[in-house]
Amino acid sequence: MNIRQLEAFHAVMETGSVTLAGERLGISQPAVSKLLKSFSESCGFRLFTRSGGRMLPTSDAQLLASEVSRLFSGTDRIQKLARAVRDREWGEVTIAAPPALSARFLAHALGPLMANQSKMHISIASHSSPRVAELVEGQQIDIGLSVQPFEHPNVTSELAMRFAMVCALPAGHPLAEKRLIRVEDLKDEPFIGLARDDCSIMTIDRAFQLRGVQKRSIVEVPMSETACDFVAGGAGVSILPPFVGLGYEEDKLVRRPVVPLTTMNVWILLPASRPPSQATERVVEVLREHLKRYDVDQAE
Template sequence: MKNRQLEAFRAVMIRHSITSAAEMMSVTQPAVTRLIADLEEDVGFKLFVREKARLFPTADAVLLYREVERSFVGVERIAHAARQIRSLNKGALTVACAPALAAGLLPAWIAEFMARHEGVTVIFAVHGTKIVSEMVANEQCDVGFVTYTTWQPGVKLERLFTAPMRCILPIGHRLADRDHITAQDLAGEPFISYPQALDTRRMIDELFAKYQVERRLSVECQLSAVIASFVSFGAGVSIIDPAVADTLGDQVLVRPFQPEIDFEYGVVTSERMVASRLTKAFLEFVREKVLAMSHPG
């Protein structure tokens, strides 16, 4: 049996006539007749009988059709999946992300990307920058988003954007009426800091040392969102990354800090693994969003 014979048989079963089946297959009537005759010879039994110019399937043909249809549905499902993959409407994207970008910015972008590509699923993991880079290097995810990172073997690093860090204060703080906050303004304030192992902590400490401003360390925490919670409960003030600061709403007071401390965001991909079409499309989408941030309107 040949596929073309089965296609002709299925078409006749669906359309109930040689003429209509020929139209469905975009071939001539004699071609369909010949394909049916060849199939009958191959299977060894009659498939159709003609009564009063109408074509009726035999009982054997009905049984055969059930199997043929099951097979064709499977093929059509595969073809449909292929079309979805080609149009980027099917597939899974595994994304690892540093907490700073996971607070709001990246989920918003992913949600918009998924709305454009219905059928795509995303596996989203949140880890520190070092672990994210290691996951990408070990091919445990398709793409990673990081902060203040340095290159490491096995990954390609691309800087997405930089933005100045923000000062956050409890509601009703004595500095609430200031348009911006300086290092000198925070002299003597209880300060919620990142851990010493983070580059961000080092940069902030060096700036305050440069201006000879002393703060009172009240809490150490590695997550900006949790630092913001401490600030909201009056445990102190802090300087955090802008992506998280922009999500805080009215939980705390957010003010520009001077002199500015730039916070870097980057994306890492594998040096060895070839990116899928879906991953490439997502990265291009992210770059478009970053460009729109740089040139609003």
């Protein structure tokens, strides 16, 4: 008993004809008859009888046909699944990123993809960049986004973009009339700062130190998105990544370039010890595309 015999039997049972079964399988009628004969011998009982020039399945054949049908239904599902994997329409992808990227950026970047990929499942976790790197190194996630470089033999690291921090201002703030904001302009302005363990805090502090300006920090928050909420509410100003607060229009929150230019990087981290799945590759492509929109080097 082999798969070709099963295919011939299944085709005859579905089409009701040796000729049609041969057309479906792309083989001759005698070839189908030969396969049926050998299959019947393997089973040890008759599968068909002839009546009025037609082949009629025996009751034993009908009983066997239901099991064979289930077999081929499973094969069809496997073929469809294989096509979906090949076409990157199916798969599970786990992503970890710092809060500034995981809160809204990933939803904006991956939302359109997921709207058309009903068989793909994505899981997103929010962690600090050092923790993201640890998860990638331990093969606990498929994709990591980090604002800190990470070199390890078990991790593939790709510099995805260099972005410029922006000054976030409440709509209607006098400084919103300016095309760009100098750090000196923020002297004495109530400042919404980030927690001391945030990776961007050193970059922001350095910009103030270079210009000899003291920040007047009135609120310290754990996430950039929370800082946007305070700014939009009129509590103060802040310096933030350009991809946060994406839910706010200009009537609530205004973004302006900052002088001196204050930049940070984003790396895409992947486990080096195993090749990425087709679904992971597709997600990485989408992330690259969206990250480039904020890349200052691309803009230049």
